[in-house]
Amino acid sequence: MTEYGYFLACEEHGPAALVDQARRAEDAGFTSLWISDHYHPWNDAQGQSPFVWSVIGALSQATSLPIETAVTCPTVRLHPAITAQAAATAAVQTDGAFRLGVGSGEALNEHVLGDRWPQAAVRLEMLEEAVAVMRKLFTGEEVSHHGKHYTVENARLYTVPEAPVPIDVSGFGPAATELAGRIGDGFITMAPDQDAVERFRRAGGKTKPARGGLKVCWAPDREEGAKRAHHLWANEQLPGELPQVLPTPSHFEQANQLVTLDQVADAVPCGPDPDTHISAITSYVEAGFDSVYVSQIGPDQEKFFEFYAAQVLPQLPG
Template identity: 40%
Template structure:
């Protein structure tokens, strides 16, 4: 059975609000919650970017049942993989075994802040592979030393390891990345309903691993207001990840999406209060073979009406 999640978007809400939303989403009946990990929002209109890991620590205490996940953390520049492993193990302990570490090759938007430039995609994938190997080794316990082409680790050890090993999910975008990461990961992350991704993942990965996707919606009684808000805050999606990963800041995203219209957004994002529209948008992911789908409600100040509707209308429609 497909599991449905809620997205804690750090780009559109301050940390205390995110902690409250996490609690309310659990009460609404979501199966899991994912949190983005950004240093910048994509667009100035979104207006926020608190630290995901500090916020996750608080979320572990405001929730009791839902699984938690980063969607996604980049462990190749802004964070060293040994530090990511320590953070993930700590969140797993705080959540009592409810955490999955979602990893990806990152975006220039967030990683440029450490002043190391932005490598080409093939180098980023090499770095991510080494990072996953380091993190996995640290999760195994004991001292870890590692010398690779991109990272060194000198006698690192996680002194507080959870009894439940932290599962690792990795974001993929095509056959090459699936073949690279499926043998290393416990779950797949993708943002498009590509059946070929799921088929290749199942062919390569361990049996029964999860395949996790994400879908933006804009719930509002006023459909025109929903479309306007989605256009203001989420038109960045139109560039696709191959472009989005390279843009250096919100001004770049604003320039790259200046010709995206409200009609373009309305065609791609369910706007309004029709649960059937959400079901229709989710269906391609289910048909493709995804096991978990996290919804994004666009607009940090518009979570409460959506969460109320999710409990009464959206989740029942999806599960039916």
């Protein structure tokens, strides 16, 4: 049975707004939450970027929905030992209903302490070691680790959930997808890519959950929605490794000039037609995803939730 969740965008909304959206999502019939983990927004128009772990603490008191980061990079800006402590506390706060989504990150967020931004293959190597360190710490036992990328000495997490925190791994290419299959408790990606799901399962994912996310823009008409999506999230259409290597919001703003309004209109479900939204979400189900997370672009959150509660969620495949 497919699960439908709401994707909270820390790049667009402050802490209070995110908590309010989580409540609205639960009331509308969404059954779980994703939340992004950023130091910067993708561009200044998005305008926010609260510390995700503080927001998760507030969410745990405001909603009963399961929560997952989509995704945290536990390799550069945050050491895996610190990420493990944050994730374990989040799992305790949610009575075990927290999953840690991880990925190899973007320079946009991870270079802020002046660390060198490694090549993609090295980033994946770092992620694999970081996941191994975090799994050891989730046991609640004392851990010392002297690896290629990380050192941990006499570290023990005293606040841990009854079961280790599940770790889902994000993948946007073959190498990352195969890593997710090999070391992850699940797979995360942002396109209805059946080949990626199958690659994940062949690489060891088997029956583990595949989770997909998409941006939509409810608006009074399709043209207005497309303009809003282009203004705020043109970066979603940038090709190749650009999203991983551009270092600042201003660089993304420069690159976004290459993205046309038509590209965004073709890629993002926009406007008030429920069939447009249903079709986009159903494409994930048909590609083999177990969960689909939807994020509304822009300020019309209340109208979006009313629209989905009445016209979209009831018509989605079970």
